[in-house]
Amino acid sequence: MSLPISFEFFPPKTLEGAAKLRVARKALYSLKPEFCSVTYGAGGSTQEGTFGTVGEILAEGVNAASHFSCIGATRDSVREQLAILRKMGVKRLVALRGDLPSGYGTGGEFQYASDLVAFIRAETGDDFRIEVACYPEVHPQARSPEADLQAFATKIRAGADSAITQYFFNADSYFRFVEEADCIGVHVPVVPGVMPITSSTQLMRFSDACGAEIPRWIRLRLQSFGDDSASIKSFGLDVVTQLCEQLVAGGAPGLHFYTMNQAPASIEICRRLELP
Ligand code: FAD
Numbered sequence: 001m002s003l004p005i006s007f008e009f010f011p012p013k014t015l016e017g018a019a020k021l022r023v024a025r026k027a028l029y030s031l032k033p034e035f036c037s038v039t040y041g042a043g044g045s046t047q048e049g050t051f052g053t054v055g056e057i058l059a060e061g062v063n064a065a066s067h068f069s070c071i072g073a074t075r076d077s078v079r080e081q082l083a084i085l086r087k088m089g090v091k092r093l094v095a096l097r098g099d100l101p102s103g104y105g106t107g108g109e110f111q112y113a114s115d116l117v118a119f120i121r122a123e124t125g126d127d128f129r130i131e132v133a134c135y136p137e138v139h140p141q142a143r144s145p146e147a148d149l150q151a152f153a154t155k156i157r158a159g160a161d162s163a164i165t166q167y168f169f170n171a172d173s174y175f176r177f178v179e180e181a182d183c184i185g186v187h188v189p190v191v192p193g194v195m196p197i198t199s200s201t202q203l204m205r206f207s208d209a210c211g212a213e214i215p216r217w218i219r220l221r222l223q224s225f226g227d228d229s230a231s232i233k234s235f236g237l238d239v240v241t242q243l244c245e246q247l248v249a250g251g252a253p254g255l256h257f258y259t260m261n262q263a264p265a266s267i268e269i270c271r272r273l274e275l276p
Contacts, residue, residue, distance in 0.1 A: 001274045004034040004254035006065075006191070009261050011038060011049030020261065021053070025060065027263040032276045034254070035063035041071070041098050051084060058089055065131065066090050068120075069098025070110035075119065078110075082124055094131045094164065095120060095155075114154040121159035132160040134190060136168050136177035140211035149177075153186050162188045164256045167195035167212050169239070171246040189253040194244060196257065196265035197236025200225065237265065241272045248273065 007028050012018040025036065036057050040050045050066060057064035066085055070078060085093070097113040110116050117130055132155040135148060142148035152163070168174060178190050195212075197203055200222040207214050214222075218239060225231040244255060255275075257266040270276070 001248070001276075003248060003252075003275060004191075005031060005270065005275060006033050006254065006256045007036045007259050007266060008193075008256060009036060009038050009053060009259060010042060011045045011053045012261065013045070013049070017261070018053075022056070024259065024261055024263040025057065025062075027267060028259065029060070029062060031267065031270050033062065035065050035092055037065035037067060037092075037094055037256075040067035040096070041069045042067075047081065051088065054085075054090060055088055063092065064090060065092035065094055065129075067094040067096060068116070069096040070108065070113065070116040071098040071100050072108040073116075074109045078116070078119060079123060082120065082128075086124070086127060090128070092129045092131070093120065094133070095160065096133055112151065112154075114151070114158045117155050117158040117160050129162075130160045132156070132163050133166065134163045134177070134181075135166045135211070136173040137166065137170070137211065137213055139166075149180055149184065152181065153184055156186050156188055160188070163190045165190060165193045166210060167193045167258060169215055169218055169243060170213065171243055171250065174247060174252070175250055191254040191256045192247050192252050193256045193258055194240060194247075194269070196240050196259070196262075196269060197222070198233055198260070198262065198265050199229070200232050202260070233265070237268055237272070240265075241269050244269060244273055 009021060012021050038050050038053045039045065054064045054066045068081070095113055095116045110119070113132055117132060120128060120130060134152045138145045138148050142151065165174060174192055181190065195203070203214065221235055222232060225235065247255070259266050
């Protein structure tokens with residue numbers, strides 16, 4: 001099957017983590033990703049870590065997208081960072097608001113990701129392809145599903161080319177979101193973000209933080225496996241492969257894997273899907 005796939009990494013914090021990520025990337029490149037992206041600011045990562053990993057991916061001959069969050073940023077700081085990315089040869093950005101630890105307020109000169117998208121377009125024209133985030137199960141801070149959908153539309157109208165979703169385990173939420181976006185005139189590709197399930201505690205922690213729902217039956221099955229990581233992985237592969245099959249059958253324009261810097265689960269899911 002031919003379908004664009006992409007992989008997301010976070011910048012490793014240690015030399016050992018960086019070495020492991022290089023090995024994981026090499027394995028994942030065999031799947032011929034359209035691009036690999038690197039998160040920014042999440043979990044306390046720095047600009048240096050993100051740009052460093054992006055630079056490595058480019059040097060390995062693969063298209064790299066830099067995530068770029070604007071919370072706490074100023075126009076000058078964004079301008080400087082865009083200049084660095086341009087010089088590095090980066091052609092693709094994932095433009096985000098980002099999150100600050102609670103109690104910090106928003107700060108900075110950008111309130112929403114749509115402000116960042118508009119600024120990048122005004123400053124750099126069409127130099128970058130811009131992706132934005134979207135939330136089939138609704139962003140946790142949104143006033144309402146309708147307001148969140150409108151916020152997504154605003155980001156696209158500000159100049160974003162396409163979107164990557166937060167992960168979810170309920171395909172219907174994705175199809176409904178795409179349909180509703182279409183109804184309000186948003187026709188860009190919306191690529192599902194796919195989270196392979198490899199660890200129960202990690203998945204629960206992330207999902208609580210980002211508002212992704214783990215259906216009760218998945219949560220209970222995972223809990224029932226306790227520390228039996230082989231059963232968790234085997235169940236996770238079945239569930240996520242089936243989800244991907246539904247997404248692809250329903251017309252998803254690609255799959256974006258949240259790899260958590262690990263290759264095996266994404267590779268196995270793609271193998272079962274007969275990708276690429
Ligand atoms: P926005 O689109 O600005 O939306 C934030 C909130 O404001 C939403 O509730 C929205 O409904 C609301 N809103 C937007 N515009 C308006 C408006 N005009 N009026 C009223 N309300 C409005 N985080 C990181 O720190 N680093 C990363 O690298 C990173 N990568 C990510 C990649 C993907 C694919 C996804 C899905 C998320 C990623 N995140 C990352 C998490 C993201 O930063 C958080 O979810 C953040 O809380 C929202 O970012 P956003 O860009 O979606 O914000």
